[in-house]
Amino acid sequence: MSAQAPPEAAVDTVLAFADDELVLGWRDSEWTGIAPFLEEDVAFSSIAQGEIGHARALFELVAGALGGDADGLAFDRGPGEYRCAPFVELQLVGDWAATVARHWLYETADSIRVAALIESDWPELADLAAKMDREEAYHRMHAQMWFDRLSGDERFAAAVAELWPYALGVLAEEQREQLAELVGRERVEPVERGSHVDGFEALHEEMTMVRRSVPGATW
Amino acid sequence: MIWEVFRQEREGRPFQHGGSLEAPNLEFAEAYAVEFYGRRAESVALWVVPRQAVREIEDPYVADVFDRDYRRVDGYSLKLKLKEARERAGTA
Numbered sequence: 001m002s003a004q005a006p007p008e009a010a011v012d013t014v015l016a017f018a019d020d021e022l023v024l025g026w027r028d029s030e031w032t033g034i035a036p037f038l039e040e041d042v043a044f045s046s047i048a049q050g051e052i053g054h055a056r057a058l059f060e061l062v063a064g065a066l067g068g069d070a071d072g073l074a075f076d077r078g079p080g081e082y083r084c085a086p087f088v089e090l091q092l093v094g095d096w097a098a099t100v101a102r103h104w105l106y107e108t109a110d111s112i113r114v115a116a117l118i119e120s121d122w123p124e125l126a127d128l129a130a131k132m133d134r135e136e137a138y139h140r141m142h143a144q145m146w147f148d149r150l151s152g153d154e155r156f157a158a159a160v161a162e163l164w165p166y167a168l169g170v171l172a173e174e175q176r177e178q179l180a181e182l183v184g185r186e187r188v189e190p191v192e193r194g195s196h197v198d199g200f201e202a203l204h205e206e207m208t209m210v211r212r213s214v215p216g217a218t219w
Numbered sequence: 220m221i222w223e224v225f226r227q228e229r230e231g232r233p234f235q236h237g238g239s240l241e242a243p244n245l246e247f248a249e250a251y252a253v254e255f256y257g258r259r260a261e262s263v264a265l266w267v268v269p270r271q272a273v274r275e276i277e278d279p280y281v282a283d284v285f286d287r288d289y290r291r292v293d294g295y296s297l298k299l300k301l302k303e304a305r306e307r308a309g310t311a
Contacts, residue, residue, distance in 0.1 A: 039255075
């Protein structure tokens with residue numbers, strides 16, 4: 001824990017970020033075992049695990065500031081308390097074009113968010129963001145190669161267009177212009193944080209099922 | 220498309236075949252090679268080669284036509300010669 005308590009706004013930002021990474025990692029992991037081919041199955045599962053690892057580190061940071069622990073933050077809150085963007089909640093398993101579109105949009109948005117956090121006044125957060133950035137480099141390379149592969153494809157273009165308002169909702173207002181420039185799109189009305197998509201409660205139910213089965217257990 | 224991956228465990232060590240993977244192009248092959256052979260810091264360098272680029276030599280054995288056993292380490296029976304020498308020296 002830092003000598004000086006981190007500002008409340010920064011804790012909120014980190015918690016929202018952690019929820020994004022946890023829920024996206026969960027959604028991406030739904031492809032494990034059924035990705036288009038074996039190599040991609042391993043690679044995408046590994047990325048999903050990477051996101052959950054980042055969520056864990058971010059939850060630990062928040063727990064250090066607010067009390068509690070990472071598991072409690074990840075799994076003991078009610079569905080209404082999660083602050084993730086609707087973008088990461090969408091269940092896209094089965095539609096690889098849409099999954100790659102989200103992956104590419106998310107990694108692009110994430111690069112902007114992480115770059116800003118590296119400059120944070122909260123030293124532990126700045127350190128963690130720098131560490132995450134090194135691992136995100138692989139995620140970005142993976143997203144870019146798939147973008148290069150699918151960018152001429154109609155289904156992919158349609159998926160990007162459909163997901164674009166959601167992707168904008170991942171970032172803070174002042175970061176959205178940069179995202180629009182990086183992905184080469186006009187800004188539109190974003191789908192903001194604060195509400196959840198229809199499938200989120202079912203996801204929450206599944207995600208916390210084992211944890212709730214034996215409350216307070218040490219695993 | 221199948222790619223063969225060679226990995227070097229430590230600097231100065233020879234590259235060894237790590238395995239093969241399927242990828243539609245070099246960009247994907249590199250990413251998957253990193254994922255399969257690099258992410259646990261088990262390699263310091265990787266080579267990725269299209270399988271078609273690997274030429275297999277049909278018959279790598281060049282038969283000895285003449286008896287040149289002496290050229291090979293197993294050409295001499297050192298044991299026998301040593302025994303004879305020891306006998307001559309009276310140390311057997």
